[in-house]
Structure formats: C-alpha cells, structure tokens
Amino acid sequence: MPGAIHAEGLVKTFGDVRALDGVDLDVPEGTVLGLLGPNGAGKTTTVRVLTTLLRPDSGRAVVAGLDVLKQPNEVRRSIGLSGQFAAVDEYLTGRENLQMVGQLYQMSGRAAKARAVELLERFNLTDAADRPTKTYSGGMRRRLDLAAALVVSPPVMFMDEPTTGLDPRNRQQLWEVIQELVAGGTTLLLTTQYLEEADHLAHDICVVDHGKVIARGTSDQLKQRTGGERVEVVVHRPDEIEPARSVLAGFGKGEVAVETHTRRLTVPVAGGAKLLAEVIRELDGRGVEIDDIGLRRPTLDDVFISLTGHAAETGAAPEDGEADESGEDPRTRKETDQ
Amino acid sequence: MTATAPVVADPAPLPRRGALTQSVRDSLVVARRNLIRMTRIPEMILFGVIQPVMFVVLFTYVFGGSIAIPGAGASTSAYKEFLMAGIFAQTVTFATAGAGAGIADDMHKGLIDRFRSLPMARGAVLTGRTLADLVQTAITLAVLAIVALIVGWRTHENLGSVLLGFALLLLLGYAFTWIGALIGLSVRTPEAATSGGLIWLFPLTFISNAFVPVNGMPTFLQYVAEWNPFSATVAAARELFGNTIAGVPKSVTGAWPMEHPVWATLIWSVLIIVVFRTLAVRKYRSAS
Numbered sequence: 001m002p003g004a005i006h007a008e009g010l011v012k013t014f015g016d017v018r019a020l021d022g023v024d025l026d027v028p029e030g031t032v033l034g035l036l037g038p039n040g041a042g043k044t045t046t047v048r049v050l051t052t053l054l055r056p057d058s059g060r061a062v063v064a065g066l067d068v069l070k071q072p073n074e075v076r077r078s079i080g081l082s083g084q085f086a087a088v089d090e091y092l093t094g095r096e097n098l099q100m101v102g103q104l105y106q107m108s109g110r111a112a113k114a115r116a117v118e119l120l121e122r123f124n125l126t127d128a129a130d131r132p133t134k135t136y137s138g139g140m141r142r143r144l145d146l147a148a149a150l151v152v153s154p155p156v157m158f159m160d161e162p163t164t165g166l167d168p169r170n171r172q173q174l175w176e177v178i179q180e181l182v183a184g185g186t187t188l189l190l191t192t193q194y195l196e197e198a199d200h201l202a203h204d205i206c207v208v209d210h211g212k213v214i215a216r217g218t219s220d221q222l223k224q225r226t227g228g229e230r231v232e233v234v235v236h237r238p239d240e241i242e243p244a245r246s247v248l249a250g251f252g253k254g255e256v257a258v259e260t261h262t263r264r265l266t267v268p269v270a271g272g273a274k275l276l277a278e279v280i281r282e283l284d285g286r287g288v289e290i291d292d293i294g295l296r297r298p299t300l301d302d303v304f305i306s307l308t309g310h311a312a313e314t315g316a317a318p319e320d321g322e323a324d325e326s327g328e329d330p331r332t333r334k335e336t337d338q
Numbered sequence: 339m340t341a342t343a344p345v346v347a348d349p350a351p352l353p354r355r356g357a358l359t360q361s362v363r364d365s366l367v368v369a370r371r372n373l374i375r376m377t378r379i380p381e382m383i384l385f386g387v388i389q390p391v392m393f394v395v396l397f398t399y400v401f402g403g404s405i406a407i408p409g410a411g412a413s414t415s416a417y418k419e420f421l422m423a424g425i426f427a428q429t430v431t432f433a434t435a436g437a438g439a440g441i442a443d444d445m446h447k448g449l450i451d452r453f454r455s456l457p458m459a460r461g462a463v464l465t466g467r468t469l470a471d472l473v474q475t476a477i478t479l480a481v482l483a484i485v486a487l488i489v490g491w492r493t494h495e496n497l498g499s500v501l502l503g504f505a506l507l508l509l510l511g512y513a514f515t516w517i518g519a520l521i522g523l524s525v526r527t528p529e530a531a532t533s534g535g536l537i538w539l540f541p542l543t544f545i546s547n548a549f550v551p552v553n554g555m556p557t558f559l560q561y562v563a564e565w566n567p568f569s570a571t572v573a574a575a576r577e578l579f580g581n582t583i584a585g586v587p588k589s590v591t592g593a594w595p596m597e598h599p600v601w602a603t604l605i606w607s608v609l610i611i612v613v614f615r616t617l618a619v620r621k622y623r624s625a626s
Contacts, residue, residue, distance in 0.1 A: 048451075052454070053451055053454055053455060081455040083448050085447060087449050087451060087452040089449060090447075091374070091375040091378040091379060092371060092374055092378075100367060100368075100370075100371050101452070101456065103364075104453070104457075104458040105456060105457060105458075106457060106458075
C-alpha cells in the first residue's frame with residue numbers, strides 16, 4: 001500500500017537544468033522522511049511539486065491518497081506547508097495572520113479565530129499576538145509560520161528547512177513541536193541541510209543530489225553503509241606518525257588513513273572500547289605520545305561526504321534554496337554522474 | 339512552549355462552498371488583509387495623496403497661466419476646469435503601480451507560495467489586492483477633489499452626473515490595476531515591479547487629451563491619443579463634470595471613443611479587466 005506521500009519518477013527541468021531527475025519517494029503514514037542534500041540538489045523542487053506549487057514534467061505523486069496533478073485543490077485541503085521563508089505578513093499581527101490562513105482554509109470566521117487563539121498559546125506567542133509580526137524575532141516568526149501550517153491539523157505536513165537560521169534554543173523548541181506532531185499521527189516530509197536534524201527527527205532518510213535520490217534508509221543503515229567504527233589518533237610529534245601507523249595497522253580491519261599536517265591517523269576497527277584500551281597500551285609501550293584518541297562512529301556527515309563527495313553545508317550552489325539551480329551547468333553534472 | 343493546547347486538533351470537516359461564493363469570500367479575506375496593511379503603513383496613503391495634490395497645485399499655478407486653451411483664451415479658470423479631469427485620471431492610473439509592487443513583494447517574501455498551497459479560490463489573491471487598491475484610490479480621489487475645489491475647480495452638472503464621472507474614473511483605475519498585477523507577477527523583484535509598473539504610465543497619460551487638447555499633436559499622435567482608453571475616460575469625466583470647453587472639438591480625428599466617451603470608458607475598462615485578469619490569474623497559477 002502506498003504511503004501518505006508517494007512519488008514516482010518525478011522529473012522537472014528548468015531550461016537546461018534537470019532539477020528533478022526521476023525522484024521516487026514513499027513515506028508511510030505517521031512517519032518522518034528527512035530529505036537531505038546540498039543546496040540545489042532538488043529538495044525544494046520536490047516539496048514544491050508535492051505541495052501542488054509546481055507541475056512536474058513527468059512522473060506522478062499521491063499525497064494523503066489524492067493525486068497531486070489531478071486533484072490539486074483536494075490535496076491543498078490535506079496538507080500544511082512551512083517553507084524556507086517565514087511566510088507571514090509582516091504588517092499583520094500574529095493573530096490576524098493565523099485568522100486569515102484559517103479562513104483561506106475555508107474555516108468559518110469564528111472557528112478561525114478560536115483556532116488562532118489555541119495556536120498562539122501553543123507556540124508561546126500569546127503575549128505578542130496583537131503586535132505586527134515585523135516586531136517578532138526570527139524564531140517567533142518561524143513559530144508563527146509553523147502555526148499557520150498547522151491551522152487545520154493537516155494529516156500530511158511539508159517543512160522545507162524549518163530550522164535554517166535559527167539559534168540552537170529555537171531549533172530545539174521546533175524539534176519538540178515536530179516530535180509532538182508526529183506522535184499525534186502526522187506524516188511529515190522534512191528537508192534539511194542539518195544532518196543532526198535528520199538524525200534526530202527522521203525515521204527514514206533520502207539523500208538527494210543532482211535531482212536524484214542517491215541513497216535511502218534509516219540513519220543507522222546509512223551509517224553502516226559508510227563503514228563501522230574507527231579509531232582516531234592524534235600523535236604529539238610528526239616523527240611519531242610512523243610508529244603509530246604500524247601499531248594501528250596491527251589492530252585495524254583496513255588501511256590506515258594519515259593526515260600528516262594534523263598528525264591524525266584513522267583506521268576502521270571492530271572490537272569497541274576494549275580494543276581502544278589495547279591500542280592505548282600498545283602506543284604507550286612504544287613511547288608514542290598521544291594528544292587525542294577516540295573511538296568514532298560515522299556521523300551522517302561522513303555518510304553525506306562519502307555519498308556526494310562534498311559536505312552538506314558547502315554544497316553545490318552558493319545561495320540558500322534552489323533559486324540558484326540555474327547557476328549550475330547540468331552537462332558537467334551529467335558527466336560526473338557517469 | 340507551553341503544553342496546554344494540543345498541536346493536533348480534531349480535524350473539522352472543511353465546508354464545501356460554491357465556486358463563486360468561495361471566490362467572493364476569499365477575495366474579501368485577502369482584501370481585508372491588504373486594507374489592514376494600509377492602515378499600518380499610513381505614510382503610503384499619505385504619499386499617495388500628496389503627489390496628485392502637488393500636481394494639481396503645480397499645474398494650476400505654474401502652467402495654468404501659460405497654457406492657452408483654444409477657444410477659451412488664456413484664462414486660468416478655463417484651464418483649471420479642463421485640467422482637473424486629466425489629473426484625476428492620472429491619479430487613478432498611477433495608483434496601479436502599487437498593486438504590482440505589492441504583489442511582487444508578496445512573491446519575494448514567500449506569501450504567494452503560502453496562498454497557492456491553500457485550498458482557496460485561484461483568483462482571490464489578486465482580486466483581493468485590486469479591491470483593496472480600489473478603496474485606497476477612492477480615498478485619494480476624494481481628498482484630491484476637495485483640494486481641487488479649494489483651488490477653484492467647479493463642476494457644472496448635477497451631482498449624479500459628477501458622481502458617475504468619479505465612478506468611471508475609478509473603474510478605469512481598477513482595470514489598470516490588473517495590468518499592474520500582471521507586471522508584479524512577471525518581474526523578479528519588487529523594485530523592478532515599481533519601475534516596470536510606472537514606465538508605461540507616462541506615454542499612456544501624456545499621449546492623451548489629459549493636459550492639452552490633442553489639436554496641437556502630429557496627426558499620428560492624434561490618432562493614438564484619441565483611441566487611448568485613458569483619453570476616453572478623461573473625456574467622459576470632463577463631460578460629466580461639465581468641464582468641456584466650447585471651442586475644443588470633441589474629436590479631431592473623428593474617433594468613436596471621443597464621440598461616445600462614457601460608453602467607450604465602459605467598454606475599454608471591461609475589456610482590459612477581462613483580458614488582464616485572465617492573463618494575471620493564469621500567471622499566478624503557474625507562478626514559481
């Protein structure tokens with residue numbers, strides 16, 4: 001049975017640029033899918049197609065059991081969208097913004113009013129409710145934007161980089177709200193550049209790059225794919241690199257990677273903390289002075305780098321969002337793909 | 339965040355409305371939003387009023403003494419009366435640039451995306467905006483009429499006729515707002531919308547009968563001026579205010595709109611609304 005969000009073979013080109021190059025997605029009801037990828041990878045374009053804002057060139061999509069292309073207005077009744085910008089009217093108060101959105105979701109004026117009060121309270125905006133949102137902080141605006149997306153408690157939610165630009169405290173607060181939403185049965189598709197965020201919130205992760213899904217699975221599965229745990233050692237003096245390398249080679253399951261300028265050695269291992277103790281003893285026995293040593297498990301950052309060849313935050317396009325997709329030359333992309 | 343109210347409320351069934359009812363209701367919700375904005379940015383209304391008032395004062399006192407209307411001599415009062423319909427029409431026309439800039443700003447800020455993701459009537463965002471602009475234009479026009487009366491403008495027809503004149507002016511202004519809306523949806527930045535929204539207004543308002551009779555123009559421009567929808571409305575307002583000058587013929591080229599300015603204004607306005615509303619709504623639906 002297809003999930004609450006289901007997409008098959010979505011293709012969208014802008015001029016020469018293939019923003020989406022055959023995206024398939026399936027998000028089971030009540031779960032969170034994290035769409036991960038560098039700027040310009042196609043994350044926002046995917047969200048825009050699924051929220052009826054953009055017609056794909058080909059492919060099909062079903063959201064909340066409704067065909068996105070054939071029943072767009074019915075889809076709009078069943079979704080909430082919180083985009084990259086806090087899309088609220090800055091001259092209206094928080095309350096007026098929520099009431100307007102409620103009425104445009106076809107609620108009665110009275111119901112929209114009551115729901116606005118509820119949401120303002122829930123998002124800690126009651127004190128600021130009657131101030132124009134121009135006076136709000138970035139975090140408050142994001143909260144209001146999310147509240148606007150939740151006016152009708154839609155069964156399916158889309159959040160496009162919901163925490164970009166937020167400070168850690170506000171990010172934490174938004175995470176709590178998102179977790180509560182999902183606990184209540186909402187299906188969520190979330191795009192993010194923060195791997196930690198995907199790790200924290202998403203059941204499943206899809207890594208997209210160049211308009212294609214290049215990997216999918218749970219956070220653990222993706223990490224496993226990248227490789228298991230590693231021992232990482234930083235020695236004190238450059239001439240200690242060689243002896244340390246031979247020690248690590250004895251314990252490792254693979255090649256020892258050396259970063260000479262930082263005097264850092266890394267080797268994949270199996271054996272956990274017990275092995276780490278043995279490595280320390282052995283290095284000590286050889287008189288190697290250690291600045292830092294640890295057992296590292298792969299982070300989603302490692303996954304990301306190994307999959308895309310570059311880190312998430314220093315992605316392809318320089319600007320935020322997909323607005324700069326046109327700045328990429330699609331031909332060079334294709335060549336690197338082959 | 340407090341934990342008092344649930345994030346997830348019981349989903350209330352959304353009422354189904356007839357397409358027209360929903361369209362009217364949604365348009366009014368959006369119009370209300372734009373009117374609230376207006377009251378929060380009073381300087382916008384203020385500047386919107388000051389500019390045409392300046393025109394009235396400048397044209398009356400600076401040009402008034404020098405521009406001779408054939409058949410009326412160089413009397414200031416004759417030009418004043420001739421001029422006012424032109425300034426009124428120019429005012430309602432220039433107000434359209436605001437619609438374009440406002441819509442471009444909404445696109446820029448992601449608000450249009452939000453609206454487009456809501457189950458609302460497709461044309462409502464634009465209709466609401468143009469209706470709100472109509473209210474603002476009406477306020478500006480009222481202030482302007484008072485200033486015009488102060489500097490000596492007089493009407494010579496009954497009140498019904500004068501009010502019909504103002505109604506036609508507003509109708510033309512409303513029609514032009516749809517052109518502004520289309521421009522706003524077609525440009526990349528609010529700044530471009532402001533300049534793009536103004537640029538076409540200069541030839542439109544100057545190649546017309548608004549400030550000088552068309553007699554003095556080259557023949558080719560006389561045709562352009564007399565078929566200009568803007569001229570039709572100026573002529574209609576002039577006629578309905580009783581501000582026509584006996585020595586100035588209705589038409590130089592014999593253009594039909596000049597002979598029947600009231601009908602011409604109605605036809606032009608409806609035509610512009612139908613064409614540009616269709617184009618603007620189509621553009622809105624595919625906006626990205």
